[in-house]
Amino acid sequence: MSTAYRPDPLPIDIPDEPAVRLIPLGGLGEIGLNMMLVESGEDIIAVDCGLLFPDDEMPGVDYVIPDFSYLAERRPAFKAVVLTHGHEDHIGALSYLLRDFDVPVYGTPLTLALARSRLAEHNVLERADLRPYQPGDEVHVGCFTIVPIRVTHSVADGIGLAIETPVGTVVHTGDFKLDRNPVDARQPDYAKFAALGERGVLALCSDSTNVGRPGRTGSETEVGAALAGRFAGAPGRILIATFASHIHRIQQVLDLAARYGRRVALLGKSMVGNVAVAAELGYLTVPDGLLVSLDELAELPAERQVILSTGSQGETNSAVALIAAGEHKYVQAEPGDLVIFSSRVIPGNERVIGRAI
Ligand SMILES: [Zn+2]
Structure with missing residues (x-):
């Protein structure tokens, strides 16, 4: 420090x-x-x-x-x-x-x-x-x-x-x-x-990341529509990495999982913590029975599984980086998995993200 x-x-x-x-x-x-x-x-x-x-x-x-x-x-x-x-x-x-x-x-x-x-x-x-x-x-x-x-x-x-x-x-x-x-x-x-x-x-x-990029940023609901296309076409397990603080992105993933008959396991301490806090305060609506433990998820067929994880910026030791390296304790990437990094690259993180991918 x-x-x-x-x-x-x-x-x-x-x-x-x-x-x-x-x-x-x-x-x-x-x-x-x-x-x-x-x-x-x-x-x-x-x-x-x-x-x-x-x-x-x-x-x-x-x-x-x-x-x-x-x-x-x-x-x-x-x-x-x-x-x-x-x-x-x-x-x-x-x-x-x-x-x-x-x-x-x-x-x-x-x-x-x-x-x-x-x-x-x-x-x-x-x-x-x-x-x-x-x-x-x-x-x-x-x-x-x-x-x-x-x-x-x-x-x-x-x-x-x-x-x-x-x-x-x-x-x-x-x-x-x-x-x-x-x-x-x-x-x-x-x-x-x-x-x-x-x-x-x-x-x-007034300042905001990407303020120098021309054009306008798409609505969060457009991201949801794009994710829906991914869910519709995914034959097996879906692994999504995003920011644990992005409550609205998380909401859209949960809603899509429910719509496509999947269950969701959360991975990463901040993801688990933020989902609990946001749900308790009413910022997040979690459909009943949607969230399951990793063990319970593994019991389901692959096409009913979603893993929602931190690590969208390729952070070393994040769940996604460990899975990518084949070093995660409980989750191994398998053929047929769809892995989605649902986040824009924060400037400066390009190399570590590239490494995880
Ligand atoms: Zn901010």
Whole structure:
């Protein structure tokens, strides 16, 4: 573990007049490490607190966390963390932050649930002050008023934020994939963004993976239609790797399995954990009797089996990588299996994914 290289900071002029300062601790021009401070007067809030997963140019590094030293210098001013969504590159460093800072953490219910399981793993859940907020709420923290706004993204329950500061409104979009036809039918709140634009915004902070790709991203429901074609034509077992946080993709796989008379076994700790949490909170509907253990699945004919696994980015030691290498304890790839990587390659992961395939 280390912190990414940062140049020595330049001295900062403290203005006499009310002002707002946006201080990214990471996440600009890189995939991961998302954390931005919003500071005004004697108040600081942090938007997100994410990890960066190392690429193959950082051998021996497990992951990178933001450098919290600016917050340590201004400890009394640091008032809260506000989360936009539950991806690791936005919540993954919370367990390190909360070891050292006693601040409340705001998030939508699913985002907090995903954060909670990470905090529990790191034994910091006990001391964490997690506070749910919803689109439409108004949260007052120091001189800021924070308004969550619904967006669609590849994890459910994502939001953008309107942050009212003493000198104007800062809009932070969070990550988003604008989807006209989302699986849960909850549209991004275009009207709210438009109203903010009409009223006038001091600064818009907007960034998203693949933002440089021309064209528009297909709807999540189109992915479901493509998967349906695969299910219809598969003669044997289907093994699907996707992100454990992609609740809507998981929902579509479960629905298809049910439609085609298959059963599903989950593989990978985060897949099992996230499915349980999302189902409990009502973000995922699991048809009765659909989920079975690997043992039970193996009893069924191949054409009734689906294995839903983590490891879509080729992560070493993920279930899919182990199966590909013939080293998984319980699952061996067999002729006739259909293996689907249901995910876009995160830039930088091309080589490890290629290896797994
Ligand atoms: Zn994201």
